Amino acid sequence: MSQQNAIEVQKVSKRFGSYQALHSVSFNIRSNEFFTMLGPSGCGKTTLLRMIAGFETPDTGQILLNQRDIVDIPPHKRHVNTVFQSYALFPHMTLEQNVAFGLENLGWDKARRQARVGEMLERVHMSAFANRKPAQLSGGQRQRVALARALAPEPEVLLLDEPLSALDLKLRQAMRDELRALQRDTGITFVFVTHDQEEALDMSDRIAVLGSGEVQQLGTPTEIYEEPVNRFVADFVGETNFLEVQVLESASGRATIRTPFDQVIQVPSPVNMPAGPATLSVRPEKINLGDQAPQSAFDAKVVNKNYMGGYTHYLLSAGGVEFRASRRNASRDGDTISLGSTVSVGFHENAARLLAS
Template structure:
């Protein structure tokens, strides 16, 4: 049985002066889903989040929450809460008072507020800090209190505006796990905005990749990464090699192309390609080297390499183009391919993707 729709964005457009931030954007967010809007600065993701929260209005189009049009409903009357990048905690209040603040404004009874505050502080592992002030906390602890405050009022949707960007790397990684666990435990729909592709791939049920004010692709993390619909998505999400190829023939789902490596290959494509120039996208980790070669094979010269512990990244030259390959160092002697040598390279055709030029 399919899940109900929590949020529906219908043909939404928005301009700020001569700058068009959003162009006829449409998608649905399901109930109890961890949904991420991913894209570079200026792509429209934060504008969309602010529209769902009620801080911005679309120039045209509709926004539905649980099937109800909310465009004309003020922010405080929407069952939507936001966790901001800055956390926005009240510095003069204790943590317990911060969490209670919204519930008091909603007119909850005192006993119910006390119970809910205790429950939320326990959920985010902050019960022992209830009487502290925000300036006595680390960044990660402030983040937890901001989450507890936003979740306390049992919103239908929780909006998260790049909430991990101010944290250091290890804390960001730990908070990812905590956010995902919170989402699963509460069953609340999370709408997460980030420019960090790793965060998006790690936490999301589905991702909307935005670029130029439009949804470039909507799909699961594996669909976005393994089956990019266009060059923008392939380039923005993860690393990839772009190689110019010539399309010889094509169907709706694949294209046979001549590569500069030598072999003619047939690889998946997102749209039917006409004959002529196209772009082959192949992720560095999909290229096998030396004794690991599978599928289509060719020789390449090793121009440079970078040892990064678990992996070594190689820069290769073949057929007048340079490509990058990543090889996992499974043993201490894993980095045995020398700069200046010739190496056998291969990849499975289904691991590549033919995109419009």
């Protein structure tokens, strides 16, 4: 039995003057899912979020909310709430009044309203601050209140427009856990917009990677990171090495290639690739060094290295090609590979990915 979709984006296009922001974009967001739209500035992710919210209208296409076309429905009648990057709390109101504001507009009676406000402030751990005003709070506390206000009316979908970007690193990491727990606890569909790959990988059930106004790839965090379908996704999500290789033959999702290190190996291929030049993606942490290198290893020189505590990052050179490797410092000895030394290098064939253009 297929899972019900909370949102269906069907062939949506949008142009601003001469700039084409979205090119006939289609994808579905499942009910009770933490869904992330990830991409660089100008990729169309915020435009899509604003269309779902009702602040922008598509030039072509449909947007369905629980199978109902909402393109012509005004924002306040969509059962969709948004948490903005700036939080947009009312400065003259207490936290309690901020959370109650939307419920008053919906006509909730006083007893029901007070019970819901109390429940939501408790859920975001802000009950003790109910009578304070936003100016008396830290950035993380203001964000919690913005979440409580948006969740209070029990929306069908909660939209989050880069809500963590104004927070410092440690608070951002803590709030990721809180957001994920809130989504699981409430069962509400969360649609999260970010340019931060780590946030997307950490929190999402599925990710839509957007680039140049199109969905480049849609999948789970593992699929996006381990099985990028093209160079854009491999380059944008995490770090990778791009190696220019020769395809010798390709069939049934595998390709035989010759690497710049004169190895002939078989690697996964998203499509059957024609014989000739192609690009191989290998993540730095998939490259094994020294005693960890597989039997098909080759020699490389250590050109540079950066010790980062838990890991050491290396810049290596072989066959006139420079590439990066990361090695976990698993013992107290830490980094034992010296700068300028020659080291055995290799990677397992299934850890590499041949890319479509």
